[in-house]
Amino acid sequence: MSTFLFDQIIFGPVRSRRLGVSLGVNLLPTDSKVCSFDCIYCECGWTPRKRQTKAVLPSRAEVRLKMEEKLAQMVENNELPDVITFAGNGEPTLHPEFEGIIDDTIELRNLLTPKARIAVLSNATMLHKQAVVRALLKVDDNIQKLDSAFEETIRRIDCPASNFKLTEVVESLKSFGGKVIIQTLFLKGNFKGEIIDNTTEEELAAWLKLIAGIGPSQVMIYTIDRDTPAAGLEKVKLDELQRIADRVREIGFAVQVSG
Ligand code: SF4
Numbered sequence: 001m002s003t004f005l006f007d008q009i010i011f012g013p014v015r016s017r018r019l020g021v022s023l024g025v026n027l028l029p030t031d032s033k034v035c036s037f038d039c040i041y042c043e044c045g046w047t048p049r050k051r052q053t054k055a056v057l058p059s060r061a062e063v064r065l066k067m068e069e070k071l072a073q074m075v076e077n078n079e080l081p082d083v084i085t086f087a088g089n090g091e092p093t094l095h096p097e098f099e100g101i102i103d104d105t106i107e108l109r110n111l112l113t114p115k116a117r118i119a120v121l122s123n124a125t126m127l128h129k130q131a132v133v134r135a136l137l138k139v140d141d142n143i144q145k146l147d148s149a150f151e152e153t154i155r156r157i158d159c160p161a162s163n164f165k166l167t168e169v170v171e172s173l174k175s176f177g178g179k180v181i182i183q184t185l186f187l188k189g190n191f192k193g194e195i196i197d198n199t200t201e202e203e204l205a206a207w208l209k210l211i212a213g214i215g216p217s218q219v220m221i222y223t224i225d226r227d228t229p230a231a232g233l234e235k236v237k238l239d240e241l242q243r244i245a246d247r248v249r250e251i252g253f254a255v256q257v258s259g
Contacts, residue, residue, distance in 0.1 A: 003045035003229055005033065005089050009058045010070045013081050017258040018220055019119055019141075023070065023081040025105070026088025027063065027095040029055045035090035036125040037145075038159035040191050040230035044089050060097040064104040071112040080113050083141070086120040093126040099135040106138060117141055121183070125160065127172035136176070143181045143220065144173060148198045149206035156194060157187070173214045182211060183220040186241060189233035199236055204244060212251050219248050222258040235259075 006026045016022040028034045034055050038047040058066075067084075074080060084105060086092040095101065102118070109116050119141035126132045127144075136142040148154050151166040173180055184207065188197045197203070211219060221244055223236040238259030248255040 003043055003227055005044055006030065008066075009063055010066045011088070013074070013079070016083070016085065017225065018222065018256060019085055019117075020082030021079075022083045022085045022119075023074070023116075024088060025063065025067065025084060025086045025092070027057060027086065027092045027098070027101065028089040029057060030089070033089045034094060035123070036094065036161055036164075037091070037123045039147075039185075040157060040159065040196070041185060041187055041224050041228045041233060043226050043228075046229045047090070057095055060100050060104065063101050064108070067105065068108055068112075071108055075112055081116045083117045083119050084109060084113075086118075086122075091123050091125065092120060093122050093129075093132045093136075099131040102135040102138055119143060121145075123158070124169050124173060125164065127169065133172070133175075137179060141181055142176065142179060143183050145184070146170075146173070146182050146207075146210070146214075147184055148203060149210040150203070153198055153203065156191070156196060157185075157198065170210060170214065173216075176216075178215050178217055180214070180216050181218045181220060182214060182216045183222070186221060186223050186236040186244065187233055188236060189230075191230045191232060196233065199240065199244070204247065208247055208251055211248065211253060216253065218254045218256060220256045220258070221245060221248070225258075 007030045009026055011024040013021050013023045033044045033047055035047045117140040120139050121143050124144040147157050186199050241257050241259055245255045245257045
């Protein structure tokens with residue numbers, strides 16, 4: 001399967017299914033992926049297990065410079081982004097200078113493209129760090145992944161590091177006091193001889209209960225869009241996603257669907 005890596009710190013703008021015209025920010029290396037998950041559906045491919053050399057992350061100064069150059073160019077061309085999105089080749093909150101980079105981004109956004117939102121797409125594994133939580137509370141769209149209410153399913157789909165504890169992640173998500181968007185990717189299929197399906201009634205009932213407990217400002221549900229590193233995975237049909245979305249609305253939450 002052909003997955004891909006972003007080869008720049010600032011990429012795009014691209015038209016995002018979920019966010020509109022999005023200027024991407026990649027705080028990970030431009031030649032390899034760094035993530036605390038190894039999702040079987042990741043568009044960046046598998047997370048490297050062993051590295052020959054330490055992964056080199058861009059410095060805060062480098063990110064600021066590249067972002068300033070790109071935003072200034074976009075202003076000059078009158079093509080303003082709807083959103084500046086932290087995503088890229090892995091988990092952005094792993095960057096040791098994440099909070100400072102968010103502060104710089106807010107400053108540059110306010111100066112150059114004041115209408116653009118700032119979004120972070122995260123897998124919620126760094127919420128035990130106070131600096132990460134502080135930074136996430138400063139952005140407009142704090143988007144955190146929760147692919148199942150069952151740790152066993154998350155282990156099958158997202159393949160987290162062994163110290164992952166779903167109960168701790170859920171407590172951290174609750175502590176945002178509603179200033180969080182939950183993103184869930186629904187999929188079906190088989191991987192390593194096991195059935196993958198986070199759309200069963202048992203899964204959905206438990207997931208909806210967890211959503212109600214977290215109380216997010218919005219829920220984003222979507223499915224596989226591009227090639228995945230694991231073979232044997234299937235998209236969930238749009239009408240099925242819509243039925244899941246109806247159930248989210250029934251319990252009182254705003255929901256966005258991308259099929
Ligand atoms: S959390 Fe995101 S970047 Fe990390 S493996 Fe999963 S999909 Fe890929």
